[in-house]
Amino acid sequence: MKSVVAMLLAGGRGSRLNILAMLRAKPAVTFGGIYRIIDFTLSNIVNSNIFIAGILTQYKPFSLMKHVGTGVPWDFIGRNRSVKILPPATGMYDYDWYQGTADAIHQNISFIERYDPAYTLVLSGDHIYHMNYNTMIDFHKEKNADVTVAMMKVPLKLATQFGIGIINSDGRLTDWEEKPENPRSDFASMGIYVFNTEYLKNALNQKSGNDFGKDIIPGALKRDRIYAFPFKGYWQDVGTLQSFWDTNMEILDTHSNLRLNDWNVRTNVEEEEMIGDRSPSYISGKAVISNSLISPHCIIEGTVVNSILSPGIRICEGAIVRDSIIMHDCVIEKNSQLDYVIMDKECIAQRSSVIGWGDNLKPNEENPSHLSSGLSVVGKKSIIPAKIRVGRNCIIHPLIETDAYKSEVIECGSTVKNPS
Amino acid sequence: MTKVLAMILAGGRVDELGSLTLYRPKSAVPFGGMFRIIDFPMSNLMHSGIEKVGILLQYRSSSIITQIGNGSSWDMIGRNRGAFVLPPYKAAGTKTWYMGTADAIYQNLEFIDDFDPELVLVLSGDHIYKMDYTRLIEYHLSKQADLTAAFTKVPMNSAHRFGLAEIDDTDGELGGQVLDYQEKPDRPSSQWASLTIYLFNKSSLLEILQPLGKENRTIEIGKDIIPRMLQKHKVYGYKFNDYWGYARTIDELWRCNMDTLGLNPKINLKKWELRTNLDHRKIRDRIPTLVTSSAHIENAIVPQGCTIEGEVRNSVLFPGVRIEKNASVENSIVMFDSCIGSGSILHNVIIDTDVNIGNDVRIGFDEKMKVTKANPRCTVIGQYSTIPNGTTIGRECRIGYRVDAQKLGKNDIKSGAIIE
Numbered sequence: 001m002k003s004v005v006a007m008l009l010a011g012g013r014g015s016r017l018n019i020l021a022m023l024r025a026k027p028a029v030t031f032g033g034i035y036r037i038i039d040f041t042l043s044n045i046v047n048s049n050i051f052i053a054g055i056l057t058q059y060k061p062f063s064l065m066k067h068v069g070t071g072v073p074w075d076f077i078g079r080n081r082s083v084k085i086l087p088p089a090t091g092m093y094d095y096d097w098y099q100g101t102a103d104a105i106h107q108n109i110s111f112i113e114r115y116d117p118a119y120t121l122v123l124s125g126d127h128i129y130h131m132n133y134n135t136m137i138d139f140h141k142e143k144n145a146d147v148t149v150a151m152m153k154v155p156l157k158l159a160t161q162f163g164i165g166i167i168n169s170d171g172r173l174t175d176w177e178e179k180p181e182n183p184r185s186d187f188a189s190m191g192i193y194v195f196n197t198e199y200l201k202n203a204l205n206q207k208s209g210n211d212f213g214k215d216i217i218p219g220a221l222k223r224d225r226i227y228a229f230p231f232k233g234y235w236q237d238v239g240t241l242q243s244f245w246d247t248n249m250e251i252l253d254t255h256s257n258l259r260l261n262d263w264n265v266r267t268n269v270e271e272e273e274m275i276g277d278r279s280p281s282y283i284s285g286k287a288v289i290s291n292s293l294i295s296p297h298c299i300i301e302g303t304v305v306n307s308i309l310s311p312g313i314r315i316c317e318g319a320i321v322r323d324s325i326i327m328h329d330c331v332i333e334k335n336s337q338l339d340y341v342i343m344d345k346e347c348i349a350q351r352s353s354v355i356g357w358g359d360n361l362k363p364n365e366e367n368p369s370h371l372s373s374g375l376s377v378v379g380k381k382s383i384i385p386a387k388i389r390v391g392r393n394c395i396i397h398p399l400i401e402t403d404a405y406k407s408e409v410i411e412c413g414s415t416v417k418n419p420s
Numbered sequence: 421m422t423k424v425l426a427m428i429l430a431g432g433r434v435d436e437l438g439s440l441t442l443y444r445p446k447s448a449v450p451f452g453g454m455f456r457i458i459d460f461p462m463s464n465l466m467h468s469g470i471e472k473v474g475i476l477l478q479y480r481s482s483s484i485i486t487q488i489g490n491g492s493s494w495d496m497i498g499r500n501r502g503a504f505v506l507p508p509y510k511a512a513g514t515k516t517w518y519m520g521t522a523d524a525i526y527q528n529l530e531f532i533d534d535f536d537p538e539l540v541l542v543l544s545g546d547h548i549y550k551m552d553y554t555r556l557i558e559y560h561l562s563k564q565a566d567l568t569a570a571f572t573k574v575p576m577n578s579a580h581r582f583g584l585a586e587i588d589d590t591d592g593e594l595g596g597q598v599l600d601y602q603e604k605p606d607r608p609s610s611q612w613a614s615l616t617i618y619l620f621n622k623s624s625l626l627e628i629l630q631p632l633g634k635e636n637r638t639i640e641i642g643k644d645i646i647p648r649m650l651q652k653h654k655v656y657g658y659k660f661n662d663y664w665g666y667a668r669t670i671d672e673l674w675r676c677n678m679d680t681l682g683l684n685p686k687i688n689l690k691k692w693e694l695r696t697n698l699d700h701r702k703i704r705d706r707i708p709t710l711v712t713s714s715a716h717i718e719n720a721i722v723p724q725g726c727t728i729e730g731e732v733r734n735s736v737l738f739p740g741v742r743i744e745k746n747a748s749v750e751n752s753i754v755m756f757d758s759c760i761g762s763g764s765i766l767h768n769v770i771i772d773t774d775v776n777i778g779n780d781v782r783i784g785f786d787e788k789m790k791v792t793k794a795n796p797r798c799t800v801i802g803q804y805s806t807i808p809n810g811t812t813i814g815r816e817c818r819i820g821y822r823v824d825a826q827k828l829g830k831n832d833i834k835s836g837a838i839i840e
Contacts, residue, residue: 033708034724073704252710260707269704276463276693277493280453280723280737281709284683289717295708296454296724297690299683309708 004052004137005117006045007108009101009191010038010125011058016240018370019379019397020344026239027125028063030327030345032251032260033295033310035267036067037238038125042083043265046074048133050121051081054111056104058088066271073268086111100210102203109201120200122212124191128247129235130263136229137194143171145227146199149217150192152231161237162188163213165228173226176218187228189213190235199224234258241370241377245342248308248325252291272328278311286317302332310345319349324356327380336384343378344398350386355396357389362413364393371395371413390416424557425537426470427528428461429521429616430545431478431508436669439802439820440772441479447545448483449673450755450773452680452689453721453736454703455696456487457667458545462503463694466494468553470541471501474531476524478508478517484545486700493697506531519638521616522645525625526633532622540625542618542641548665548676549615550692556619556658559595566624566653569598569646570617572660580604581668582613583642587657598655603643612657614642615664624653663687674770674798677736677753681719689721701756701773706739714745730760738773751796752784761809767791768815770800777801778809786814786835797835813837 014026021029027038038055045053053076057064064085070076071083086108088098098104105112105122112120119140121133131150140148151165164183166175177183193212195203209215220226234257238244250256269278278297283289288303295311302319312329315321319332324341332338336349339356349355356376363372371377371393379398384390385405391412400416410416430447440449447458458475465473473496475488484505491503506528510516518524525532525542532540539560541553551570560568571585583603587610588596602609618641628648632639639645649655663686665676679686698704706725711717716731725739730747740757743749747760751768758775760766767784768791771777784799791797799813802821811828813819814835819828823839833839 264705265707266705269698274693275467276690277454277695277698279689279694280721282681282683282685282690283717283720283722283732285719287717289711289715291713292711293708294711294722299690301683 003117004050004119004121004133005112005115005197006050006053006121006123006133007105007112008038008041008045008053008055008123008125009104010055010064011061011098011104012124012126013059014126014239016370017238017244018241018367019377019395020241020244020342023060023380023398024063025057025059025061028060028067029238029244030310031128031238031244032248032265033293033308034269035265036063037128038064038067039265039267040128040130040263041123041125042068042074043263044129044131044133045121045123046076046266047264048131050133051076051078052115052117053083054086054108055083055125056086056098056108058098058104061085061087067268069268069271073266073270084111100214101212102216103210105200106204109204112197112200117197120195120197122193122195126237126239127190127235128238128258129190130233130259131192131231131235133192133194136192136231139229140194140227143227144225145194146196146224147217147220148194148227148229149173150190150231151187151228152190152235153186154188156183156186159183159186159188161239163191163217164188167228171227171230173217173221173228176221178214178218187230190231192231193217194229241342241375242373245325245375249306249323251293251308252306287315333386340374340392341376341378344380344382346381347378347383349384350388350402352387353384353389355384355390355394356392357409358391358412360412361392362411364395364415365413366415367395422539422557422561423535423537424470424472424539424541424553425532425535426465426473426541426543426553427525427532428458428473428475428543428545429524430458430475430484431481431518431524432546433479434546434668437673438670438800438818440670440673440770440800442821443480443803444483445477445479445481445545446667448487449546449667450738451548451667451673452677452687452694453723453738455689455694456483456700457548458484458487459694459696460548460550461543461545462488462494463692464549464551464553465543466496466695467693468551470553471496471498472535472537473503474528475503475505475545476518476528477505478524481505481507487697489697489699493695493699504531519636520640520644522629522639522641523633525641526629526639529626529629529633537622540620540622542616542620544616546667547615548667548687549660549663551617551660551662553617553619556617559591559658560619560656563597563656564654565619565656566621567646567649568595568619568656568658570615570658570660571595571612572615572664573611574613576608576611579608579611579613580606581666583616583646584608584610585612585614585657586610587612587659593659593661595656595658598646598650598657601642601646601650601655603640603646612659615660616642617660624649628653670770670798670800671796674753674768674796675793678734678751678793680721680736681734701739703739715743730762744779768796768798770798772801772803772805774804775801776806778807778811780809781807781811781813783807783813783817784815785812789815789835791815 014021076083281298318335382400433441744762761779764781820840
């Protein structure tokens with residue numbers, strides 16, 4: 001018997017990450033130069049000495065499947081170790097897509113049963129955090145709980161985005177509000193659950209709902225022993241473009257509690273199927289680099305300030321990159337400028353183009369709630385034509401070619417799309 | 421397709437390299453910001469589609485065994501693929517250690533027989549070059565040669581360091597028949613130097629090697645095999661005109677490293693599509709390099725896992741290197757996980773792995789000694805050494821393995837000093 005099996009919910013669309021999550025599931029979005037968001041949870045699992053994990057996918061799973069591969073980067077290989085992708089499968093009906101978090105686990109209960117664990121750890125692949133799950137499991141045992149939910153204090157104004165718990169002096173959950181308009185507490189669920197496996201199986205069989213946060217947990221509070229584990233370490237939901245940018249930038253802040261150096265996060269660097277390994281970066285005599293994270297295989301001749309560079313990026317002479325996140329294999333050509341931009345993989349900013357131009361902070365017209373601070377986002381494999389000026393709060397969709405641009409200036413708040 | 425088995429001679433140390441080859445053979449010396457010298461022939465083999473290789477070890481083989489691992493770094497794993505490390509062994513009536521390069525092959529004839537190749541490609545593990553061996557093989561087959569060896573043109577004044585061939589002009593640029601061969605002659609009469617890359621017909625090799633091997637004396641491929649082959653067999657010279665790094669002295673090794681710098685370097689680490697073992701020294705799991713706002717980097721190779729707060733010019737850094745504030749590293753090579761303390765200034769220095777240079781140390785200064793790129797007069801600091809705060813070390817010093825304040829004795833080390 002394995003005492004713990006981890007089930008990682010990685011199917012979320014992450015729609016507030018907008019075009020970053022258009023071609024891939026949110027857990028597969030690049031973070032911190034070389035990682036994908038799911039690496040943080042996968043690394044927490046193995047760093048907690050848990051070596052059986054199921055990854056439940058649904059939305060655009062290809063990047064994730066390729067990334068997880070055989071699981072070898074996280075040491076999931078061995079006689080008593082396994083990481084399995086668990087996609088939805090047709091069953092009795094055609095509409096057997098996962099209907100919610102609890103439904104996804106329910107449909108894969110046979111994976112858990114195969115290992116017969118005393119405890120089932122249900123996790124989300126969406127968050128940047130460092131946690132030893134054993135501390136939480138010990139708490140769960142000590143409280144003799146049926147379910148334990150990891151919770152932490154968040155700023156009250158953000159509490160509306162989370163499941164909010166009310167606890168008694170013993171730490172037992174007495175009430176629960178799912179994404180409340182007027183939260184009664186700032187104690188928010190991190191989407192991390194420890195279940196007694198027997199309890200989990202019973203609860204799922206009763207079909208009391210499809211979602212843990214919306215249905216199962218609130219419905220069981222009066223009857224069962226549901227506890228809140230108070231987590232005090234670093235945890236960040238990177239579900240919005242703004243929090244995604246902010247959290248990336250925390251890596252550069254030596255006072256931040258996001259400490260990649262101490263966390264032993266592992267990733268799969270071989271999924272890219274390159275012929276050679278990513279060689280070290282070359283910084284030329286003309287480059288200026290300040291307060292930035294530089295991945296391997298870059299060639300830097302220009303200026304890079306307060307930015308996060310993924311592998312394989314070329315910053316040509318005279319180019320200036322400031323306050324930006326640039327993902328794999330982008331080319332920033334001569335005299336181009338990026339100011340406060342997230343640029344997805346394999347984009348080209350042609351000569352003398354500018355992204356993040358002007359000081360008009362008009363929010364993005366199509367998604368005003370996604371982009372209003374001035375941040376602009378460029379989708380995967382897009383081209384910014386030479387001399388084009390792209391304003392602030394702009395979205396350039398993935399796979400945009402030069403002919404999609406109708407003018408020299410893309411006004412602040414605009415979105416550039418391919419004609420559908 | 422012709423069956424080819426490669427044999428890499430990777431067991432040699434080189435006296436001139438001093439402490440750099442004290443605990444590792446030359447083929448395991450770190451090179452070019454993340455690689456080891458043996459990655460060059462291993463990557464060449466991979467690109468040439470030769471997927472079976474025996475690696476002959478002798479001197480301090482543990483680092484090379486780690487580096488080769490299971491061969492998967494070069495895709496040499498599978499039913500018909502493999503990288504096999506071949507340590508010297510004891511057997512009834514044999515002479516244990518290898519007595520020369522030819523004897524090393526002789527003692528592994530069983531291994532060669534197991535694969536029963538038509539051609540045996542013998543390489544050295546300690547040269548820096550990119551070569552497509554398939555062209556050498558094509559030439560060999562087209563000439564129906566018994567042995568084809570690769571040669572490169574070297575300046576007359578250094579020709580005495582090499583095995584030299586007189587090659588006829590039948591195939592011009594490509595090569596020709598070897599008319600005469602002399603091993604390291606005092607008075608060279610040819611500039612065509614052997615790269616110690618030998619392609620043998622297996623049957624011709626056996627014909628010469630089997631009687632020779634029984635003689636129980638030191639036998640070398642250059643000195644003993646080639647002259648015997650010239651008597652009755654067809655020996656061809658394949659001319660190689662691209663970059664070839666011998667790296668047999670400290671200054672040569674330094675210059676080869678410097679040849680990786682620039683936008684169009686002689687050794688183009690990116691274009692050469694090298695592979696290394698990313699598990700060795702945990703290269704794979706290191707976070708991207710952090711460059712702070714106090715840093716200044718100019719013309720440098722910068723891999724992952726470094727923290728750079730000081731100045732780096734014309735230098736090659738390896739993963740895990742830390743350059744503290746106000747430190748200045750120029751024309752130097754700093755290997756894995758070494759730290760340069762704040763205020764320290766290094767010129768023309770090779771720092772081996774895990775070295776700790778304290779604060780305000782000066783290395784490589786001596787007004788009376790002129791240095792040029794041709795004559796850099798490098799100082800070497802050996803593995804695991806600790807140089808105390810305020811120490812001054814001159815040019816061309818050799819500070820050995822695990823030297824500390826006590827072994828150093830004083831804080832002013834004059835040029836040319838050797839401290840073991």
